[in-house]
Amino acid sequence: MTNEHDRAAEHRERFGDLVFDADDLLLLEPFQIRYLEGRVPLADFGELLRAHRHVGRYLRRACPAVAPWLQQTLDAEPPGASLEECEQRVLWEIADLIVYNKAPHAYDALPHHRWDFEAVTSVAALAGTVALDVGAGTGQTAVELSRRARTVFAIEPVGRLRQFVRDRAQRRKRGNLYVIDGMAHAIPLPSQFADVIVCVRSLRNRGNAVGVGGWRLDDEVAELERVVRPGGTIVICSGWLHDEAADRPEHQTLTSPRWGYRHDAYAGYVGQLSRYHKQC
Numbered sequence: 001m002t003n004e005h006d007r008a009a010e011h012r013e014r015f016g017d018l019v020f021d022a023d024d025l026l027l028l029e030p031f032q033i034r035y036l037e038g039r040v041p042l043a044d045f046g047e048l049l050r051a052h053r054h055v056g057r058y059l060r061r062a063c064p065a066v067a068p069w070l071q072q073t074l075d076a077e078p079p080g081a082s083l084e085e086c087e088q089r090v091l092w093e094i095a096d097l098i099v100y101n102k103a104p105h106a107y108d109a110l111p112h113h114r115w116d117f118e119a120v121t122s123v124a125a126l127a128g129t130v131a132l133d134v135g136a137g138t139g140q141t142a143v144e145l146s147r148r149a150r151t152v153f154a155i156e157p158v159g160r161l162r163q164f165v166r167d168r169a170q171r172r173k174r175g176n177l178y179v180i181d182g183m184a185h186a187i188p189l190p191s192q193f194a195d196v197i198v199c200v201r202s203l204r205n206r207g208n209a210v211g212v213g214g215w216r217l218d219d220e221v222a223e224l225e226r227v228v229r230p231g232g233t234i235v236i237c238s239g240w241l242h243d244e245a246a247d248r249p250e251h252q253t254l255t256s257p258r259w260g261y262r263h264d265a266y267a268g269y270v271g272q273l274s275r276y277h278k279q280c
């Protein structure tokens, strides 16, 4: 599996204070379960599922589409490592998915949240607007938007995160910030509803490059452009470096003639990151 070790190591570095066990898989929501294929090491996952049958039952019931793949993992040759090792390899590989449900405060405390909000205000006038934060996470961007826009909708598919954003909005007395369930390719709002749409680190390749796990950036961009009003602005702040954008499939899609997003840089925590924006 490509980058498997890098990703697990990165997650250990970020969330090393947390302890994960197989029951944490019961926290995953159906759309996250869909992302597992192509992310977790197959034989390790089979070992985990053989030892924790109830986890397999839950995953199958919550997301029936993964049933054939779960069977493949169960049929895989045992990896020859201890159960504990297999479990830990699986769980650290997908710690980024689990952490949203298990410990949103740990995600909220990551330093990458420190980025210059001018990335948004320099291309989108916010006063008096209806603004959306799509893939809102713990809501830091949504709160910033709510200080400037008239009304803000934070759209987030993970229930535990939606509650986190609601609590944050209440603590900060942001009465103009509403939190709703939805995904970038299926936003439960009418066409031409928003003046400004912002996505921070939330539009990207999900799952693997051949489409397993929900690679649907074209559908997501089409949906953003359905919901923004004519003349409105879409701003996509990515997590990848400006200088390393060219090889990324997301970059190629966004800057293609079909979508025509402008690519430039914004000041992120680790340096100049890629920003994409368009006036529709």
Ligand SMILES: C[S@@+](CC[C@H](N)C(=O)[O-])C[C@H]1O[C@@H](n2cnc3c(N)ncnc32)[C@H](O)[C@@H]1O
Binding pocket: 100, 113, 134, 135, 136, 137, 138, 139, 141, 155, 156, 157, 158, 161, 182, 183, 184, 185, 199, 200, 201, 202, 206
């Ligand atoms: C890396 S986090 C970024 C969160 C937040 N925007 C930030 O800057 O911290 C990605 C977020 O996108 C959400 N997400 C995952 N798949 C999504 C999808 N298909 N549509 C919308 N949001 C999605 C995740 O639940 C998570 O909250």
